[in-house]
Amino acid sequence: MAQVIVVTSGKGGVGKTTSSAAFATGLAQAGKKTVVIDFDVGLRNLDLIMGVERRVVFDIVNVITGEAKLNQALIRDKRVDSLSILPASQTRDKDALTKEGVATIIEELSQEFDYILCDSPAGIEKGALLALYFADQAIVVTNPEVSSVRDSDRILGVLQSKSKRAEEKRDPVKEHLIVTRYDPNRVEKGEMLKLDDIREILAIPLLGVIPESESVLKASNTGNPVILDGVSNAGQAYKDAVARFLGEDRPHRFIDPEKRGFLSRLFGGRAA
Amino acid sequence: MSWLDVFRGKSKPPPTSAGAAKERLQIVLAHERISRAGDDFLPRLQRELIQVVARYVSIDPKAVNVSLDRGGDMSTLAIEVELPPPSKDAPADAKPEARAS
Numbered sequence: 001m002a003q004v005i006v007v008t009s010g011k012g013g014v015g016k017t018t019s020s021a022a023f024a025t026g027l028a029q030a031g032k033k034t035v036v037i038d039f040d041v042g043l044r045n046l047d048l049i050m051g052v053e054r055r056v057v058f059d060i061v062n063v064i065t066g067e068a069k070l071n072q073a074l075i076r077d078k079r080v081d082s083l084s085i086l087p088a089s090q091t092r093d094k095d096a097l098t099k100e101g102v103a104t105i106i107e108e109l110s111q112e113f114d115y116i117l118c119d120s121p122a123g124i125e126k127g128a129l130l131a132l133y134f135a136d137q138a139i140v141v142t143n144p145e146v147s148s149v150r151d152s153d154r155i156l157g158v159l160q161s162k163s164k165r166a167e168e169k170r171d172p173v174k175e176h177l178i179v180t181r182y183d184p185n186r187v188e189k190g191e192m193l194k195l196d197d198i199r200e201i202l203a204i205p206l207l208g209v210i211p212e213s214e215s216v217l218k219a220s221n222t223g224n225p226v227i228l229d230g231v232s233n234a235g236q237a238y239k240d241a242v243a244r245f246l247g248e249d250r251p252h253r254f255i256d257p258e259k260r261g262f263l264s265r266l267f268g269g270r271a272a
Numbered sequence: 273m274s275w276l277d278v279f280r281g282k283s284k285p286p287p288t289s290a291g292a293a294k295e296r297l298q299i300v301l302a303h304e305r306i307s308r309a310g311d312d313f314l315p316r317l318q319r320e321l322i323q324v325v326a327r328y329v330s331i332d333p334k335a336v337n338v339s340l341d342r343g344g345d346m347s348t349l350a351i352e353v354e355l356p357p358p359s360k361d362a363p364a365d366a367k368p369e370a371r372a373s
Contacts, residue, residue, distance in 0.1 A: 146293050153301050157308050190288025197294045201301065 002110040005117050006135040006173075008159075010151030012122030014143045015180035018216055019238075020119035021049045022227040023139065026242030028083035029227075032114040035074065037105075038088035039131035040121035041097055047087045050077070051223025061089035064101030070108050079228065084113075097130050106134050124158055133164050137174040139207065143181050144193040152177075152202055176207035178241060183212040184257045195255055208241025210234050211254040314338055325353055332356060 007020040017038075024036035037060065038046035047053040052075045058068035063086075070086075077083035086105075089096060109116050120131035132138065138159050142152040159173050160166055166173070179198055186192040199206055210216075215232030219225060227242070229235040233254050240250045318338040325331055335354035341347060 146297055149297055150300060150304075153304070157305070187290065190290045193290050193293050193297075197290075201294070201297055 002106075002113050002116050003136050004106060004134045005115060005137045005139060006120055006132040006159075007117060007139045007141060008120040008128065008132055008155050009122065009141040009148070010124065010128075010155040011143075011148045014141050014148050015178075015210070015216075016122070016141050017046050017049050017119055018220065018226065019139065019141050019178055019180065019210075020046060020117055021225040022235075022238040023242060023245075024083060024085075024115075024117045025050075025077075025080055025225040026227045026238060027115050027117075027246075028077070028080040030242060030246055031082065032246075033082045033112065034115045034117065035084040035086060035109055035113045036117040036119060037086040037131075038119050039097070039127050040119065041088050041094070041127055042090065042092050043121065044088040044090050046085065046119050047075075048223060049220050050085050050225060052077070052085055052087075053223070056087045059087045059089040060105065061091055061093075061096040063105060064096065064098060070105060079224075094126060097127060099130060099133065102130050102134065124155065128155075129158070129162055132159055132173075133162070135159070135163055135173050136165070137176065139176045139178055140202070140204065141178050141180055142198060142202065144179060144183075144187070144195075144198060146193075149193065149198060149201060156202065156204065175204040176245070177202060177204050178208045178210065179206070180210040181212045182209050182255065184255055188257045206252070207244055208237055209252055209255050210237045210241075314340060321351060321353075329355060 005023075007016050007023065009016050017040075020036055024034050027034040036046065036050075038044055039060075040046070041061065044056075044059070047056050055075050058073035060073065062068040063070050063073050073086055075085045075087065077085065086109075106116060118131040118135065121127040132155075140152050140155060142148050156175065159175065163173050165171065177199070179195060182195065183192055187194050195206075195209060211233045213226075213232055213234035215229050215234050216226050219229055219232075219235075226232065226235050227238040230239070237254055240253065243250050318336060321338065322331070322333045322336050325336070326333075331353060335356075337350075337352040337354075339350045339352075341350065
């Protein structure tokens with residue numbers, strides 16, 4: 001039976017799609033049969049981040065309405081075996097996604113895949129609720145910033161009350177925290193919320209910290225999930241997070257400021 | 273802080289904006305979490321109240337209003353039960369709401 005994982009945050013622009021793309025790619029690299037579904041109907045973007053935008057023929061709404069078979073809509077990734085993408089529709093009809101339709105798709109995907117990642121839209125409207133409804137696990141993406149932390153707390157409340165697991169009073173959705181755009185230098189200067197403070201406030205297990213990194217924009221420019229950039233800090237941090245998710249014990253990296261040189265420390269100069 | 277700061281006359285660092293962020297978040301979330309947990313029991317409370325009150329007086333279930341108002345220092349739970357007029361020949365204009373419902 002496949003595990004359904006929702007990547008969610010409440011707030012927009014914090015890195016849900018970047019994280020979904022990286023995580024799905026990482027799971028597939030680890031040999032897991034993985035499919036990532038874009039739930040952002042009307043504002044499809046996972047296809048761009050995954051670099052498959054020119055191969056979209058059918059989308060999730062076509063499958064729900066019966067215009068296409070699931071296998072026709074799934075896009076097989078050309079870089080990593082065992083990775084597929086199910087794009088969102090660009091329709092403006094918000095009611096195109098239905099709970100029954102999504103249930104059928106997830107049921108069918110469960111036969112073939114180990115992991116089904118659901119890339120949630122921002123907000124707590126229908127699309128976001130549907131993305132999290134079937135989840136067994138949730139990856140909550142948070143920026144070290146007040147509005148993002150608050151919205152993450154809100155979405156945790158929604159997970160605990162509105163998911164299928166909550167409704168059926170089964171074991172709760174397993175929650176994981178990913179902090180993105182973390183800048184240890186600004187944290188040291190007291191300009192950014194500390195990792196420990198975010199952990200204390202949200203009180204869910206930490207899966208990974210992705211440092212603020214130029215490589216994330218470069219990756220989205222070219223349509224390559226940043227996890228494929230093994231040189232970049234962000235790529236390595238995502239790799240660590242995937243390994244932790246699969247049960248490996250890895251220390252958190254990139255959470256302390258880079259070591260400053262002796263002279264720079266002596267004279268109080270700014271870290272490079 | 274570098275050792276030169278001793279001569280620059282820097283003492284304790286001023287309170288940071290990150291500290292303010294943490295404090296504000298803790299306050300607002302404490303408040304939001306309570307009201308999140310609290311929202312759920314109101315409909316049940318209202319249903320049960322109607323059952324209890326209906327045992328003693330006949331009431332219109334729609335004429336029961338339960339509201340919870342949370343303030344910083346004090347919260348109020350207001351329960352308003354509108355009783356129907358004592359009999360049918362009571363003056364109609366005494367309880368216009370009851371007649372409407």
